[in-house]
Amino acid sequence: MSDRLNADTLSDLAEGIQRPAYDRGAITTGVVHLGVGAFHRAHQAVYTDDVLARDPHWGIVAASLRSPDTYDALQPQDGLYTLSVRSQEGEALRVIGSIMRVIVAPRETEDLLDVMSDPQTRIVTLTVTEKGYCHDPATGALNEAHPDIVHDLAYSMNPKSAPGFIVEALRRRRMNGVPPFTVLTCDNLPSNGRTVKRVLTHLAELVDPELGRFVADEVSCPSTMVDRIVPATSDQDRERIAEALGVTDAWPVVTEPFTQWVIEDRFPQGRPAWELAGAEFVSDVEPYEHMKLRLLNGSHSTLAYLGYLAGYETVADTMADEAFVRLIRGLMDDEVTPTLHMPAGADLESYKSALIERFKNPALKHRTWQIAMDGSQKLPQRLLGTIRDRLSVSAPIRRLSLGVAAWMRYVAGTDENGMAIDVRDPMADRLQEIASKAEGSAEVLARGLFAIREIFGDDLPADPRFTSEVVAHLTRLYELGAKRAVSELKVG
Numbered sequence: 001m002s003d004r005l006n007a008d009t010l011s012d013l014a015e016g017i018q019r020p021a022y023d024r025g026a027i028t029t030g031v032v033h034l035g036v037g038a039f040h041r042a043h044q045a046v047y048t049d050d051v052l053a054r055d056p057h058w059g060i061v062a063a064s065l066r067s068p069d070t071y072d073a074l075q076p077q078d079g080l081y082t083l084s085v086r087s088q089e090g091e092a093l094r095v096i097g098s099i100m101r102v103i104v105a106p107r108e109t110e111d112l113l114d115v116m117s118d119p120q121t122r123i124v125t126l127t128v129t130e131k132g133y134c135h136d137p138a139t140g141a142l143n144e145a146h147p148d149i150v151h152d153l154a155y156s157m158n159p160k161s162a163p164g165f166i167v168e169a170l171r172r173r174r175m176n177g178v179p180p181f182t183v184l185t186c187d188n189l190p191s192n193g194r195t196v197k198r199v200l201t202h203l204a205e206l207v208d209p210e211l212g213r214f215v216a217d218e219v220s221c222p223s224t225m226v227d228r229i230v231p232a233t234s235d236q237d238r239e240r241i242a243e244a245l246g247v248t249d250a251w252p253v254v255t256e257p258f259t260q261w262v263i264e265d266r267f268p269q270g271r272p273a274w275e276l277a278g279a280e281f282v283s284d285v286e287p288y289e290h291m292k293l294r295l296l297n298g299s300h301s302t303l304a305y306l307g308y309l310a311g312y313e314t315v316a317d318t319m320a321d322e323a324f325v326r327l328i329r330g331l332m333d334d335e336v337t338p339t340l341h342m343p344a345g346a347d348l349e350s351y352k353s354a355l356i357e358r359f360k361n362p363a364l365k366h367r368t369w370q371i372a373m374d375g376s377q378k379l380p381q382r383l384l385g386t387i388r389d390r391l392s393v394s395a396p397i398r399r400l401s402l403g404v405a406a407w408m409r410y411v412a413g414t415d416e417n418g419m420a421i422d423v424r425d426p427m428a429d430r431l432q433e434i435a436s437k438a439e440g441s442a443e444v445l446a447r448g449l450f451a452i453r454e455i456f457g458d459d460l461p462a463d464p465r466f467t468s469e470v471v472a473h474l475t476r477l478y479e480l481g482a483k484r485a486v487s488e489l490k491v492g
């Protein structure tokens, strides 16, 4: 099979494959997206694809902040790619056309700043993962010592980081009398709009105090809750999808049927009618965000560390073990739900039951190793905030603290068979150093890791209700292994 998916071959695709329902030639750019990973392509780009037929002004220019991989895959395809929605019932394929151009930021820095500064661009969206905000995960403040921030302060007109690009583009817009774009973060950060606003304002202040004031007063950063499980694409996915399309697609994205997007409606420069594609606009996202980060992502990270240690490759494999299902259901019902404050009408019971089914979806090969990445950036909003809320009312944290202990056991870097774990984390070196000093002692390992205040803050390490639970779990994880620690877990 040699033909490639692109504008010319679009009409040759096998029947039953949905294609863009609009004239791509008539689309203009309204959105610049930073971080063109699989998640963006299976989520925001799809909502936008749904509305372009009605309103052609919201085409996306998408930038990779680091590697040229996505550009290399999508450029020969005129930005087109396949969305595969998989469940036990089968697979639905759809070609998405909303990405008009891909830019590789490190080599086309000026081009990217040009589109971001263009008056036509009214929204800048981001999926740069937790670590892309260059902030301190425990406090949400800009990390001025972050190497990319140090770089961007020295060369602010030639930035590297997402905050650096946004601040420089806002500076240019202000200088040219162009109103600022709205900044829409789509990452799993707590109060993500407020967090990105704090980071941007601080960085802008360091560049120029007046620019700082401008960002503080004029730039809208609505918070959002985004949800769709999008595992990394595998070679089997590529082969299966090419077979079905009749042409090759170098980088399709594979996801689940479920999708959710809750957005605060604060877009001074206008926005696409994403509600027509199912997005929900609300005045306060926080309750939804807590629900999602604590129930979905908190469970996910717990499953990832324990599942990996237990020898399970994917989340679905882990959830085929009943003891893990019991753990997650108990975690959600007994320890997370009491910390949530949902608006009237929200149906948490169905949400949680759906989550269990989503985690079990055997058609998605979501590797525990993939979710285990960047734990230092994820733990605070996924588990530690919930733990703080529980401790403040003296409520048990038995399962939540097991998730934290499993993270510790995992980042120590050796699995239960003595094999090295490929720990990916911006703090990997520091974690490794702490682990090697611990020489296998659960107590010393835990104390060393608790001392990372960017993760645990000052309060948790000082609270024996937290530290003693974690140390007890960690000891059991070393003694019994993850499978038995889960199946023999005593609660209440």
Ligand code: CS2
Binding pocket: 188, 226, 227, 228, 229, 230, 296, 297, 300, 301, 370, 371, 372, 378
């Ligand atoms: C996952 C998320 O990789 C991870 O850390 O927990 O990417 C998760 O799949 C999404 O947030 C689901 O919306």
